[in-house]
Amino acid sequence: xxxxxLLLIGLFxxxxxxxxxxxxxxxxxxxxxxxxxxxxxxxxxxxxxxVSLVDSLRSAGATVEPGDSVEQAIFEPVxxxxxxxxxxxxxxxxxxxxxxxxxxxxxxxxxGSSTSTTMITWIATPHFYRAGKVxxxxxxxxSGVLSVLAEVLGEQFAGG
Numbered sequence: 372x373x374x375x376x377l378l379l380i381g382l383f384x385x386x387x388x389x390x391x392x393x394x395x396x397x398x399x400x401x402x403x404x405x406x407x408x409x410x411x412x413x414x415x416x417x418x419x420x421x422v423s424l425v426d427s428l429r430s431a432g433a434t435v436e437p438g439d440s441v442e443q444a445i446f447e448p449v450x451x452x453x454x455x456x457x458x459x460x461x462x463x464x465x466x467x468x469x470x471x472x473x474x475x476x477x478x479x480x481x482x483g484s485s486t487s488t489t490m491i492t493w494i495a496t497p498h499f500y501r502a503g504k505v506x507x508x509x510x511x512x513x514s515g516v517l518s519v520l521a522e523v524l525g526e527q528f529a530g531g
Contacts, residue, residue, distance in 0.1 A: 419503030483530035496531035500524040
């Protein structure tokens with residue numbers, strides 16, 4: 372009986388030491404999918420690419436969720452990524468360089484209804500923004516999304 376009690380005490384002490392060695396946090400009874408409510412910290416700096424865009428939008432207080440890929444004939448062969456900004460679809464196209472993004476942006480008419488070779492019919496008002504290597508396209512009129520995009524990317528270069 373005494374031997375079993377010593378064995379249990381030894382086992383308990385071993386588990387306690389193991390727990391301390393692993394950061395001292397026991398996980399029994401805790402939901403492993405818990406998330407913290409820690410604030411999102413921005414890495415700072417200007418928007419240059421997809422990652423810095425998402426980071427800047429989040430640091431500006433927007434909720435951002437990645438979505439599916441998207442293709443627009445006006446930006447071929449670049450394949451874009453949809454992100455949901457405050458629940459609205461926003462298309463992000465990352466080019467190889469700032470120069471190639473600028474060249475693509477220059478083909479879009481000021482009202483966003485055409486390029487140098489294509490007429491476009493949108494389901495809502497298009498809004499085009501460019502920063503660094505990315506062109507961002509938001510087709511819609513949600514004032515919160517427009518506000519955060521302008522805050523992070525500056526004024527749109529084309530669209531309504």
